Amino acid sequence: MDLIDAIDLFRQHILAEKGLSRLTWEAYEEDLKKFFTYFKDKKTVEDLSGLDLTEYLNYELSLGHTISTALRRLSSTRGFYMFLKKEGLFKDELEEIPPIKKPKRLPNCLSVEDVEKLLDAPDENKPDELRDKAMLETMYASGLRVSELLGLQKAQVNFQKGIIKVFGKGAKERIVPIGEFAMDYIQKYIDNVRNFNVGRSNKILFLNKFGEPLSRVYFNRKIKEYAGRAGINTEISPHTLRHCFATHLIENGAELRAVQQMLGHTNIGTTEIYTHLSSKRIMSVYDLYMKRK
Numbered sequence: 001m002d003l004i005d006a007i008d009l010f011r012q013h014i015l016a017e018k019g020l021s022r023l024t025w026e027a028y029e030e031d032l033k034k035f036f037t038y039f040k041d042k043k044t045v046e047d048l049s050g051l052d053l054t055e056y057l058n059y060e061l062s063l064g065h066t067i068s069t070a071l072r073r074l075s076s077t078r079g080f081y082m083f084l085k086k087e088g089l090f091k092d093e094l095e096e097i098p099p100i101k102k103p104k105r106l107p108n109c110l111s112v113e114d115v116e117k118l119l120d121a122p123d124e125n126k127p128d129e130l131r132d133k134a135m136l137e138t139m140y141a142s143g144l145r146v147s148e149l150l151g152l153q154k155a156q157v158n159f160q161k162g163i164i165k166v167f168g169k170g171a172k173e174r175i176v177p178i179g180e181f182a183m184d185y186i187q188k189y190i191d192n193v194r195n196f197n198v199g200r201s202n203k204i205l206f207l208n209k210f211g212e213p214l215s216r217v218y219f220n221r222k223i224k225e226y227a228g229r230a231g232i233n234t235e236i237s238p239h240t241l242r243h244c245f246a247t248h249l250i251e252n253g254a255e256l257r258a259v260q261q262m263l264g265h266t267n268i269g270t271t272e273i274y275t276h277l278s279s280k281r282i283m284s285v286y287d288l289y290m291k292r293k
Helices: 003-017 022-038 052-062 067-086 112-120 127-142 146-150 180-192 216-229 238-251 256-263 273-292
Strands: 163-167 173-177
Touching: 003 022, 003 067, 022 052, 022 067, 052 067, 112 127, 112 216, 112 238, 127 146, 127 163, 127 180, 127 216, 127 238, 146 216, 146 238, 173 256, 216 238, 238 256
Parallel strands: none
Antiparallel strands: 163 173
16 A cells, blocks of 8 residues: 555544544644655555664654654654554554653752852841741751742751751651751741741741741742852752752762652652762863863
């Protein structure tokens, strides 16, 4: 059978039998055009091979396309091949496509020097910025998630033992040590700002001027403002400090299991991304050093 006729049958199947929209078919059609532009010598169904899909996937990846794009196009063409096989028009066996893992996107991480600049950016003489300073110090000293920081209750902070009791994902409790420096700023915030807040009876530790918990949007906007003041050009968010906490610990010899427990990761594989990030940063420093030799 001529491929033009086979594709027309596939079009009728998509639109009439499966009831998909014309826009969906146009997307399928565009992918098939690209596929057969690569296999320009194939004119009939008999010219098709069960190895075609793997070859085309490798070709797409060699062009620098993302795995998502390559797999999407493969899905369209594989659907065509499966349709032909179901109709008895394609006799060959389709090669099993090996699973391809999408690369993990490494989170942004600041150097220790840039973290210090960020932490020093708030003006401690302004009540709201003293609070923000305490929040930034707490996040970097404990690796809390943004939601955990914003929902942190005053009673969860144990000043005597230097620990914070955190209720993370799935309401799982964990105990996180926090340094004296961050504790000092939390206490300074409580003594000089929070005790005079209209919502001082609120259980939540960090409050806005109306006595209510802070929003994620506000904190995200403020941390970008402080980054700008500090001259940090890297795109960051509140979660960046959690990444920095983990990466800097590992760079300084902390055990992976300990970091896993402090971060509240159920699977240590989630924590291992910070070892890759740490290695990446160390190698970038090494590369810079070698260029200067």
